[in-house]
Amino acid sequence: MAAAAVHQLPPRQTPTPPPQAPSLSLDTSDLEHGAIPNKHLPYCPPGSAPFTQSAPATPPASPPTPQPEVQTCSILYPPDAHPKVSAAPPVFAIQPSTLLTAIHQSVSQELPEPKHVFPWLHGLHPENQIQLAFFTARNKKLRNVPKCFRGVTIVKAGGNMTRSKIRGALAPEEILSSEPGHDDTFLEADPREGFSVRNFQIQAAKVATVSDIVVYRDDDVSEKELHKLAKRLSRAQNTWRVKILFGEQELPRFHVFIVSFQLERQEMCSMSCASEIAKNVWLGPTPDSALCPSSSEESEKPAFDIFVEASDFAQPPEAHLLGRVGDLSLDVPQRLEFPSSGSIMPQKWPKAGPLDPVTQMCQWIYSVANPNAMSDLDEEETDQDGDIAMRTLQPQARKVLIHCTDGYTESSLLALAYFMYAERVPVHVAWLRLHCEKKRNFFAYSSDVALLSSLQARILELSPGPNDGIAGCLLEEPAWLSRMDGSFPSRILPYMYLGNLGHANNPQLLRAMGIRRVLSVGEPISWTKGQIESWDAKNLLFVDRVQDNGVDSLTRDFERSLGFIGTRSLRKQQRSDETDVRCREGS
Numbered sequence: 001m002a003a004a005a006v007h008q009l010p011p012r013q014t015p016t017p018p019p020q021a022p023s024l025s026l027d028t029s030d031l032e033h034g035a036i037p038n039k040h041l042p043y044c045p046p047g048s049a050p051f052t053q054s055a056p057a058t059p060p061a062s063p064p065t066p067q068p069e070v071q072t073c074s075i076l077y078p079p080d081a082h083p084k085v086s087a088a089p090p091v092f093a094i095q096p097s098t099l100l101t102a103i104h105q106s107v108s109q110e111l112p113e114p115k116h117v118f119p120w121l122h123g124l125h126p127e128n129q130i131q132l133a134f135f136t137a138r139n140k141k142l143r144n145v146p147k148c149f150r151g152v153t154i155v156k157a158g159g160n161m162t163r164s165k166i167r168g169a170l171a172p173e174e175i176l177s178s179e180p181g182h183d184d185t186f187l188e189a190d191p192r193e194g195f196s197v198r199n200f201q202i203q204a205a206k207v208a209t210v211s212d213i214v215v216y217r218d219d220d221v222s223e224k225e226l227h228k229l230a231k232r233l234s235r236a237q238n239t240w241r242v243k244i245l246f247g248e249q250e251l252p253r254f255h256v257f258i259v260s261f262q263l264e265r266q267e268m269c270s271m272s273c274a275s276e277i278a279k280n281v282w283l284g285p286t287p288d289s290a291l292c293p294s295s296s297e298e299s300e301k302p303a304f305d306i307f308v309e310a311s312d313f314a315q316p317p318e319a320h321l322l323g324r325v326g327d328l329s330l331d332v333p334q335r336l337e338f339p340s341s342g343s344i345m346p347q348k349w350p351k352a353g354p355l356d357p358v359t360q361m362c363q364w365i366y367s368v369a370n371p372n373a374m375s376d377l378d379e380e381e382t383d384q385d386g387d388i389a390m391r392t393l394q395p396q397a398r399k400v401l402i403h404c405t406d407g408y409t410e411s412s413l414l415a416l417a418y419f420m421y422a423e424r425v426p427v428h429v430a431w432l433r434l435h436c437e438k439k440r441n442f443f444a445y446s447s448d449v450a451l452l453s454s455l456q457a458r459i460l461e462l463s464p465g466p467n468d469g470i471a472g473c474l475l476e477e478p479a480w481l482s483r484m485d486g487s488f489p490s491r492i493l494p495y496m497y498l499g500n501l502g503h504a505n506n507p508q509l510l511r512a513m514g515i516r517r518v519l520s521v522g523e524p525i526s527w528t529k530g531q532i533e534s535w536d537a538k539n540l541l542f543v544d545r546v547q548d549n550g551v552d553s554l555t556r557d558f559e560r561s562l563g564f565i566g567t568r569s570l571r572k573q574q575r576s577d578e579t580d581v582r583c584r585e586g587s
Contacts, residue, residue: 076212089234112148123199125190151211158221175208184235278422280369285407305398310340310410316357322364340410342445362421368398412442424465444486480509
């Protein structure tokens with residue numbers, strides 16, 4: 001039997017115990033120990049331990065309720081309210097005011113949540129695996145085109161892109177493909193390769209695919225080119241929609257619109273084309289050969305020698321400047337500016353002092369337009385020897401155009417003042433004759449009425465016009481003048497005016513203008529019983545139970561209103577029965 005003996009060594013005696021290895025701890029409050037470095041995690045300095053309690057003071061929050069996507073709306077959709085200029089492909093026309101409203105509505109709406117439009121706006125090309133893996137690896141739906149956004153994209157047809165009528169306009173090549181055979185498709189903006197979360201350069205083209213597109217042109221671009229581009233964009237929208245539907249995703253319908261600033265200006269030119277209001281003095285819109293070509297093609301010489309533009313920022317010209325312009329206008333057409341309607345406030349000018357700027361301007365215009373008015377050239381004078389006396393030849397008469405952009409808004413004050421001076425007529429006669437006899441529309445302010453009334457005596461005193469019945473006219477100032485705000489109802493048809501509540505409540509003014517029938521919509525007019533009887537009830541129609549608020553419907557009153565106005569042929573036979581249609585604001 002074997003035996004084993006074990007010899008135990010005595011314990012080793014050391015002066016100090018061996019060091020104990022520190023245990024690994026997550027407590028980093030000890031400043032002697034730094035944070036464990038990790039190249040994959042950012043270094044964050046430690047803070048105090050969070051406060052804990054045995055039980056929550058309040059119940060835990062409920063899980064978040066899914067919020068529906070915010071749907072962006074637009075007055076451009078549906079487009080049925082706008083005229084269609086092309087059926088295939090569909091293209092519609094809108095006015096500049098409609099575009100302004102659409103832009104204001106678009107920028108005023110709440111933006112959709114970023115998660116509903118990103119990462120689609122970052123660019124998700126189907127062949128860019130890096131971009132797709134980063135953004136959509138966990139959720140394939142993020143590739144879908146957002147349905148919660150409806151924008152307005154403005155495209156300028158041709159012309160110089162360094163200047164534009166509308167800010168933020170794009171060139172066609174920024175959103176349309178230039179590849180052969182793909183002219184009618186949108187540009188493929190998503191990067192085919194690479195990775196970026198800041199692809200701002202593609203977002204304009206991306207947004208265009210989920211926007212209504214408005215196209216306009218420069219003055220030097222033809223209408224044909226404008227329509228051609230609009231149709232290309234419409235076909236591109238259809239191609240894009242088919243592509244999305246093929247991917248089994250629904251997409252709202254977007255449309256293309258044409259806005260024409262030229263059409264608006266052409267309509268203003270035709271409505272307010274220049275006409276002679278006194279000898280050699282004309283009133284009209286600012287000349288624009290591209291929009292309002294002159295009827296005279298036999299000469300390239302300007303039709304006028306002096307152009308006086310009424311402007312909000314103009315100052316009355318000094319006398320020495322007027323003299324200089326008058327001399328130079330004999331050789332080269334000259335241009336001047338004068339304050340616009342409503343710019344000169346009524347005040348008292350001393351009779352013994354210098355002329356007020358309005359009377360001075362009228363006097364100067366008359367002197368260059370009628371240089372021979374004060375001399376009788378037909379009468380021959382002879383000297384003591386029987387010879388015809390030598391005369392200094394008078395300068396030739398100059399043609400003067402008083403103008404502003406639309407032909408009547410800013411220029412009304414100067415036109416009325418000059419008509420008073422040239423024809424020697426008081427304020428109320430000038431208002432009526434300029435509108436009824438000269439067929440001019442104008443827009444003045446109540447301050448213009450007060451100003452011209454205060455200058456009336458001085459203007460008529462210095463006027464070179466005839467002096468027939470002036471005293472009688474001054475004594476018979478009509479009651480309607482003091483109740484007028486400066487404007488007349490607007491003639492919209494030969495037999496129809498459009499006015500506001502102030503016009504309707506001034507029956508003496510309507511009668512002086514030749515208006516004999518009144519159709520009032522909305523607020524009732526405040527006529528006396530005697531005034532109603534003097535007009536005869538059959539010539540008055542009041543459409544009540546509606547407010548001029550843009551909400552109440554007038555459909556039920558159309559038939560009787562149109563019956564009251566009558567047909568145009570009937571009105572042609574009854575020229576004296578002109579109708580004034582009014583609402584509160586006159587629009």
